[in-house]
């Protein structure tokens with residue numbers, strides 16, 4: 042009989058972190074992944090002479106005090122060795138001017154409404170914002186200040202098992218502030234501190250990284266993310282996300298953990314009302330005391346359990362929440378350099394309007410919203426492609442079942458139309474020519490992500506972090522929301538939603554709980 | 564704008580906690596939907612493996628055979644996955660207790676796959692193992708296991724030129740038959756001029772089908788190229804091999820064209836040198852899989868050194884550990900398979916990464932032109948065993964076969 046202390050289902054970022062922490066704590070750990078490589082979203086792929094980053098735009102870089110930022114610190118702590126590249130800028134926002142709209146001709150020769158190239162550094166950022174929208178400096182600095190005071194809260198939430206409101210009230214400075222903003226959206230708070238709407242548009246450009254627009258996203262979370270990025274810029278692994286995932290694989294093995302790839306969990310077996318084993322590829326059974334699951338709750342309930350195994354309240358919960366956005370990405374290997382192309386920035390957000398809510402509304406309409414994030418990895422890592430070439434990565438988001446009505450036979454044509462539209466939108470907005478230089482192209486639509494992540498609608502983002510289902514209430518209810526005390530979910534579906542850092546955090550946390558339960562003999 | 568920060572309510576947070584619990588409790592108490600359109604499309608296109616039966620066998624020139632496959636419903640394949648033109652299938656075969664795999668291009672059209680038919684054509688190979696086994700044993704009714712359609716040898720309108728010159732040799736004609744049909748059916752939209760190299764007319768596979776397709780659509784044209792010395796001169800075909808001059812003769816003038824090449828390794832070696840003379844941008848030259856490497860020590864740039872003739876390969880697959888003796892001239896994959904252990908494989912040419920494994924200890928060598936690994940593989944011991952040769956005893960972790 043094969044028996045482990047902990048079985049981790051899925052080697053996405055959440056599962057990798059969980060397995061690393063468990064193995065390092067000396068638990069007999071088995072990590073199971075249905076694909077042949079680790080990472081889930083966090084991977085890369087090769088076409089011809091290019092290796093494309095699949096998902097990572099950026100990770101928060103160094104902390105404001107210059108120490109390694111959360112993800113880098115986590116990886117270090119888990120024994121995963123990665124070489125980092127720092128990207129000391131934030132983003133550029135380009136809003137092309139519509140025909141009847143006021144605008145100006147920018148340095149690319151494009152008539153735009155907004156062209157905001159935002160630097161890293163809090164003051165530098167605020168100064169730039171003020172230059173673009175006079176009178177926005179104070180509100181920008183104020184927003185960052187509120188961001189600073191949130192560290193204590195985050196640290197507290199990260200270190201305790203069960204957060205207590207009365208503890209926070211007594212011990213965490215700035216609670217009044219946190220309580221004040223804890224239930225307010227980005228838009229409400231920015232309005233309240235008097236940030237002009239146009240400046241708010243530029244300030245909330247990163248909304249797409251969480252898929253929630255300013256009127257639905259909780260300020261606290263947005264500010265934490267924003268604060269880290271702006272204070273010190275972003276970080277990237279030197280060799281794509283595959284480097285991070287392989288480093289974790291190695292850390293798990295070095296700590297004595299086992300990893301099986303091409304090993305899909307097809308069933309969870311129950312004993313005395315609790316999970317006690319998993320079936321792999323419909324063939325092999327492995328027993329364990331504890332389970333940590335990187336699969337998405339909705340599919341895990343319906344695919345892996347019998348109907349009566351799960352308390353109905355978990356079905357209610359899964360059904361009540363909204364699935365977050367799906368992504369569509371176009372990976373391009375070009376046979377010219379980024380200089381020849383005229384690409385000077387790492388991250389460019391192209392949007393039909395600077396207002397994140399209008400961008401969101403456009404994305405609700407499906408493909409063709411005009412909202413695209415374009416990354417040129419060569420700006421951050423000049424030698425990431427062979428000499429004389431560069432790679433681009435275009436991303437857009439959609440919500441809901443956008444693939445309805447597309448047959449498998451039409452799928453490729455449909456993909457190409459979506460990609461063509463995205464490329465042309467970028468060409469127009471940036472005044473560059475991309476199409477003639479495409480040497481390699483790969484297009485990922487929601488079904489691609491469904492295939493590789495096994496999530497509803499292919500979302501890599503979990504449940505939408507809509508104000509009503511935001512991070513803090515998720516945090517305060519964490520334990521109640523796990524289906525069994527020996528079966529904990531990790532990954533983007535959990536407390537902090539999407540993002541590498543969020544997924545690692547969820548994995549480390551679930552591992553911590555599991556280790557504690559085992560030590561206490563539960 | 565006015566500063567209203569102090570007017571933000573503080574009690575909202577607790578209300579939010581309650582409101583959320585109520586909202587979650589109000590969700591439907593039935594199991595959440597097990598699927599959606601994205602998942603359906605992903606499953607329809609990529610079922611992983613498919614079960615099929617041979618529905619007919621046709622004889623082709625030179626002992627080659629064409630096999631038509633239909634879904635085997637009894638073993639769970641209700642319908643075949645859609646096959647865009649240019650894709651291949653990996654065939655799984657059990658031979659003398661060994662589970663082996665080989666990729667074969669799909670010769671039938673995308674439309675055929677919608678009608679639940681695939682066709683593959685197999686040429687006997689001297690000393691070949693799986694191809695000859697299939698030719699000897701597959702009959703009408705034989706049950707076979709195949710992968711889903713896969714590979715990157717497809718036409719991409721955003722990347723490739725509108726005009727394509729295809730170069731085919733031997734069984735490398737198969738994807739082009741599919742392309743030509745797809746063009747005629749409207750599943751693909753480009754112009755294809757095919758330079759098809761054979762010894763002579765009699766050695767050509769699918770000659771009639773190809774000629775008929777060229778009659779049917781103006782977008783497809785075929786040029787027969789015969790290499791036998793005793794073939795008479797004629798206007799109906801070209802004599803010799805596919806050279807740079809021949810390509811130029813049929814290439815459009817003053818506009819870009821893409822070259823698509825599929826054939827045996829010997830043809831690549833010749834044609835690639837010719838193509839160099841044309842000085843085309845790389846984006847306009849697309850190759851189908853190179854094929855499995857053999858005989859490591861005869862490959863260019865094989866490292867100098869005193870390597871043992873045989874090595875011990877320790878293989879971990881899930882909870883099992885095997886010890887295998889490997890010949891240093893065989894790939895790690897070949898050695899493992901020869902011991903009767905099934906390994907994951909699709910392209911067997913280093914490209915697809917499906918066999919990705921992790922070397923835990925030992926030295927190995929990978930021919931440079933077949934090294935399509937990800938950059939981070941090198942520092943962490945990631946390899947594609949289908950193109951990796953051992954140089955010492957090796958310990959390797961291999962994913963389960965599937």
Ligand SMILES: Cc1cc2nc3c(=O)[nH]c(=O)nc-3n(C[C@H](O)[C@H](O)[C@H](O)COP(=O)(O)OP(=O)(O)OC[C@H]3O[C@@H](n4cnc5c(N)ncnc54)[C@H](O)[C@@H]3O)c2cc1C
Nearest residue numbers: 051053055075081082096098099306532533539540541544
């Ligand atoms: C295009 C794109 C861009 C992004 N950009 C960024 C960015 O710039 N910065 C950032 O921080 N984040 C970014 N993200 C988000 C981030 O990648 C994800 O939110 C995060 O990686 C999710 O991790 P996860 O733990 O939920 O695992 P997932 O990546 O969802 O992986 C789940 C894993 O579990 C496996 N699995 C599922 N079911 C089973 C089963 N039954 N048996 C075995 N295995 C199973 C799957 O195969 C998969 O490997 C991006 C994502 C995408 C797709």
Ligand code: FES
Nearest residue numbers: 909911913916949
């Ligand atoms: S089988 Fe494709 S790389 Fe090895």
